[in-house]
Each structure stands twice: as structure tokens, then as C-alpha cells.
Amino acid sequence: MDENSHSEEELKKEIAYYKKQLDQLSGQSVRHDFAQTTLRHSLRQKNDAFAAINILQKKYVVGTPLHNMFEETAKALTTSLNMNRTVVLVPASSQNSFKPGHWYGYPAGQFNIADPKEIELPPALLRNGQFLLINKKAEIDEIARQIQDVLAISFFIGVPVIHDDAAVGFIITGRLVERPPFSPVLDKGDIDSLTTITSLISTVLQNTSSVELQLAKKEIEKENIIITEQRDQLEKTLKDLKAAQAQLIQSEKMASLGELTAGIAHEIQNPLNFVNNFSDVNAELIDEAKLEMEKGNIVELKAILNDIKDNEQKINHHGKRADAIVKNMLQHSRTSSGQKEPTDINALADEYLRLAYHGLRAKDKSFNATTKTDFGENIGTVNLIPQDIGRVILNLINNAFYAVDEKKKHTSTGSVQNARPDDLVGRGYEPIVSLCTKKNNGKVEISVKDNGNGIPQKIVDKIFQPFFTTKPTGQGTGLGLSLSYDIVKAHGGELKVETKEGEGTEFIIKLSV
Numbered sequence: 234m235d236e237n238s239h240s241e242e243e244l245k246k247e248i249a250y251y252k253k254q255l256d257q258l259s260g261q262s263v264r265h266d267f268a269q270t271t272l273r274h275s276l277r278q279k280n281d282a283f284a285a286i287n288i289l290q291k292k293y294v295v296g297t298p299l300h301n302m303f304e305e306t307a308k309a310l311t312t313s314l315n316m317n318r319t320v321v322l323v324p325a326s327s328q329n330s331f332k333p334g335h336w337y338g339y340p341a342g343q344f345n346i347a348d349p350k351e352i353e354l355p356p357a358l359l360r361n362g363q364f365l366l367i368n369k370k371a372e373i374d375e376i377a378r379q380i381q382d383v384l385a386i387s388f389f390i391g392v393p394v395i396h397d398d399a400a401v402g403f404i405i406t407g408r409l410v411e412r413p414p415f416s417p418v419l420d421k422g423d424i425d426s427l428t429t430i431t432s433l434i435s436t437v438l439q440n441t442s443s444v445e446l447q448l449a450k451k452e453i454e455k456e457n458i459i460i461t462e463q464r465d466q467l468e469k470t471l472k473d474l475k476a477a478q479a480q481l482i483q484s485e486k487m488a489s490l491g492e493l494t495a496g497i498a499h500e501i502q503n504p505l506n507f508v509n510n511f512s513d514v515n516a517e518l519i520d521e522a523k524l525e526m527e528k529g530n531i532v533e534l535k536a537i538l539n540d541i542k543d544n545e546q547k548i549n550h551h552g553k554r555a556d557a558i559v560k561n562m563l564q565h566s567r568t569s570s571g572q573k574e575p576t577d578i579n580a581l582a583d584e585y586l587r588l589a590y591h592g593l594r595a596k597d598k599s600f601n602a603t604t605k606t607d608f609g610e611n612i613g614t615v616n617l618i619p620q621d622i623g624r625v626i627l628n629l630i631n632n633a634f635y636a637v638d639e640k641k642k643h644t645s646t647g648s649v650q651n652a653r654p655d656d657l658v659g660r661g662y663e664p665i666v667s668l669c670t671k672k673n674n675g676k677v678e679i680s681v682k683d684n685g686n687g688i689p690q691k692i693v694d695k696i697f698q699p700f701f702t703t704k705p706t707g708q709g710t711g712l713g714l715s716l717s718y719d720i721v722k723a724h725g726g727e728l729k730v731e732t733k734e735g736e737g738t739e740f741i742i743k744l745s746v
């Protein structure tokens with residue numbers, strides 16, 4: 234009995250022990266089950282995440298707009314990572330402040346996320362590799378609380394989307410509750426999944442930019458080709474224009490040569506008359522000399538021979554003058570490659586004044602104008618290209634003659650009986666062109682002044698431009714002043730104009746000595 238009761242006791246104990254063991258074991262098994270379920274669950278989530286990332290990777294190709302990727306991501310994260318809500322914050326008005334741009338998982342009408350509440354994120358968070366992890370174990374700081382309030386998510390993770398060193402977005406996804414196994418506590422694995430997606434977006438943006446860069450480069454190259462073509466075209470046009478200009482300058486030269494020729498003919502006539510007269514006289518003197526020789530009148534013969542010699546010298550002098558005039562004319566027609574030489578300014582000015590005057594008179598018998606000269610005595614010679622400066626003087630004098638002639642024509646028409654008051658004034662008009670030279674502050678000034686109509690203020694700025702003319706076709710090329718300006722400039726001098734409407738014009742050439 235004792236033994237039996239003993240063994241019964243033992244047995245009871247043993248049963249109790251095994252019962253306890255069993256309880257423990259079943260508790261453990263429940264825990265294991267739970268752990269297993271949790272593990273299986275998070276494994277499934279990870280798998281879902283991978284699948285989602287795979288899909289996104291195929292969807293996000295180069296050129297996909299950022300807002301499309303954000304929209305898509307918000308949806309994919311919520312469903313595949315088993316989140317309740319996802320919000321993509323996008324940059325707002327000020328730096329580091331963001332506002333909801335895309336969201337998913339919010340019940341329509343219950344929560345108005347579109348209400349633009351801005352959230353300021355710390356700059357330290359807006360860098361690659363940074364994240365927010367707010368689970369039930371996390372410390373809730375100011376930022377976390379703000380996000381919880383504004384976005385109505387209790388537990389969440391957040392990762393920035395970086396492009397070109399700036400945060401173009403901040404993705405927040407999370408859950409309303411954390412209750413394993415179906416709503417496990419957010420962990421580093423979730424961060425990894427989200428980071429994979431934000432990196433994917435960054436990469437797409439990067440590639441898009443570089444493709445865009447490539448395209449822009451190609452576009453620039455294309456434009457370069459067009460520009461090069463245009464430049465070549467312009468160069469050709471410029472060359473054509475230069476050729477045309479050279480031709481026009483040549484024709485201006487020929488025109489002024491025409492103006493000169495008449496004057497020159499007049500000028501040559503004078504020495505030729507001398508030459509003819511003196512050679513006639515000499516012929517007579519030689520006959521006389523023969524007679525005296527026959528008479529044996531040596532004294533008289535000597536006197537006659539001396540006269541012949543004097544006349545011969547005069548013939549020679551006038552012959553040389555004609556020669557010089559012709560040479561000058563030839564020089565003028567040549568393309569300017571003249572040499573600078575010490576030149577008597579007064580003589581040059583006088584020569585061209587006479588050439589211009591007689592040239593105009595030869596063309597138009599009715600032309601008349603009083604010319605006045607005032608040549609400074611102390612001027613001496615100036616180193617210059619005579620035919621070039623001569624041409625400038627000629628241009629200015631021709632313009633002056635034209636101006637006074639125009640004024641005369643327009644003020645003296647009509648008879649006295651039916652004349653307007655203006656015409657009566659014009660009756661007393663005397664056209665005057667003055668040519669003066671003087672030395673002033675180490676500079677030689679040549680001035681051509683007329684009492685014509687002057688130059689209207691609104692065109693005075695244009696008169697030195699090539700081809701600017703107010704004269705009728707055939708009478709002006711508009712190159713005279715432009716060429717004159719260039720010539721004077723090439724001599725290191727200045728060409729100035731002073732004019733008063735209705736009263737006249739003065740052009741002044743200033744040359745350094």
C-alpha cells in the first residue's frame with residue numbers, strides 16, 4: 234500500500250510535471266507559431282516590395298516626368314509595402330519647406346490633405362542616405378509630431394528624393410497602427426525598400442538630365458552648323474558688298490575726276506597759251522636775228538638772242554606747269570597709294586579751288602559764285618598725301634558751290650512784280666564760298682565756308698555716312714564726305730562741320746603738323 238501510495242504520489246507528481254512541461258511546450262509552440270507567422274508575413278511583405286520595385290524599375294524609364302513617378306510611387310508603396318497612407322512632399326514656397334504633392338490611402342472627403350500646410354524639414358535630413366523612422370519604439374520629436382499631425386499617420390518612414398544635390402521630394406509612408414503580425418513594427422528593412430525606390434527615381438532623373446544634356450548638345454551642334462553656314466553666307470555678302478563699295482568709290486572717283494577734267498582743261502589752256510604765244514614770238518625773233526646777222530649787227534643780235542632765251546625759259550616754265558597739271562590728274566585717278574610729302578597747303582588749296590570753280594563753270598555757264606580766300610602766312614608745309622587732301626578740299630568746295638547755287642536758284646526765281654517776300658530777299662543774295670587756312674595750337678586748319686542753306690539738324694548726323702545724299706540721282710553719290718572723313722582720319726586729323734539752317738555751313742579740316 235505504502236509502495237502503491239508512494240508510487241501514486243510519484244505518478245501524480247510526474248503527471249503534474251509533465252502537465253507543466255506540456256503547458257510550457259504549448260506556450261512555446263504558440264510563441265513559435267506567432268514568430269513564424271510574423272516572419273512569414275514580413276517575408277511576404279519583402280517579396281511584395283521586391284516585386285513592386287521590379288515593376289517600378291520597368292515603368293520608370295528615362296524621360297518619365299517626376300510627378301508621374303511620385304504619383305505611381307505613392308500608390309505602389311501603400312499597396313505593396315502594406316502601408317495605410319503614403320504622401321510625397323514636394324518643395325514649397327521657401328527653402329527646405331515642403332507640402333503634400335501626391336498622396337494615397339486617404340479616405341475621400343474625410344481628411345483634406347490638399348489643404349496646403351507646409352512642413353519645414355531640417356537640411357540635415359535632405360541628403361542621400363538620410364531617413365526618418367518613427368515606430369512605436371521611436372522618440373517623437375518636433376518634426377515627427379508635425380508630420381503625424383499634418384499627414385495623419387501615426388507610424389511612418391520618410392526618405393528624401395535627391396537630384397542634383399537638392400531634395401526634389403520627400404516620401405513618407407506609414408501605418409495607423411503597429412500590431413504584429415499583420416501590421417508589423419516598421420524597421421530598417423522598410424527603410425531599405427523605400428530607399429531603393431527613391432534611388433531609382435534619382436537615377437531616372439539623373440539619366441533624363443544627361444539625355445536632355447545630350448539632346449541639348451546635339452541641338453547646339455545643329456545650331457552651330459546653321460550659324461557657321463549663316464556666317465559663311467554673311468562673309469560672302471560682305472565680300473560682295475566690299476566689291477560693290479570699291480566699285481562705287483571708283484565711280485565717285487571718276488565722277489570727281491569728271492569734275493576735275495573741265496577745270497584741268499581750263500588750267501592747261503593757260504600755260505598752253507603762253508607756250509604758243511612765246512613760241513610765235515620766238516619764231517619772229519629768230520627771223521629778226523637772221524636779218525641782224527646778215528647786217529653784221531652783233532650787239533643787236535645778242536640782244537635778240539637773249540630775248541629768245543628768256544622766252545625759251547618761259548616756254549619751259551609753262552610747259553612744266555602743264556606737265557604738273559596732267560601728272561596731278563593722273564595721280565588723282567589712280568587708286569590711292571600716294572606717298573606723304575611735305576606739301577604747301579595754301580598752294581594745294583588754291584589749286585583745287587580753281588579746279589573746282591572752273592570745272593563747274595565749264596559744265597554750267599550760268600554758275601557763278603564769289604570765292605574768297607584767306608590764306609594764313611605762317612602755315613608752311615605739312616606732311617600729307619597731296620592728291621588725297623586735295624580731293625577732300627575739292628569735295629568740300631564742290632558741296633559748298635552746290636549749296637550756294639541751290640540757294641540762289643530757289644531764291645531768285647520769278648519776276649519782281651509777282652514775287653513773294655522770300656524772292657525779294659533772294660534778289661539780294663550773293664553766293665559766297667570762302668576758303669581759309671590758318672595755324673592754331675600747332676594744328677593747321679583748312680576751312681571751307683558757304684552761305685548756302687545750311688544742313689537741317691535732323692540730317693547733320695548722317696552726312697558722313699557712306700551713300701547719304703540729298704541730291705537728285707546722278708548729281709550725288711553720297712560718298713564725298715564719307716571718303717573725305719576717312720582720308721582726314723587716315724592723316725590723323727579731324728573733319729568737323731558747323732552749320733546753321735538758312736545761313737550756311739562751314740567744314741573744317743584740322744591736321745597736326
Ligand SMILES: Nc1ncnc2c1ncn2[C@@H]1O[C@H](COP(=O)(O)OP(=O)(O)O)[C@@H](O)[C@H]1O
Binds near residue numbers: 633636702703713714
Ligand atoms: N556745304 C553744304 N551745305 C549743305 N549741305 C551739305 C553741304 N555739304 C554736304 N551737304 C549735305 O551732305 C550730303 C552728303 O554730301 P556728300 O557726302 O558730299 O555726298 P553728295 O555730295 O554726293 O550728296 C549732301 O547730299 C548734302 O545733303
Ligand SMILES: [Mg+2]
Binds near residue numbers: 631709713
Ligand atoms: Mg559731295
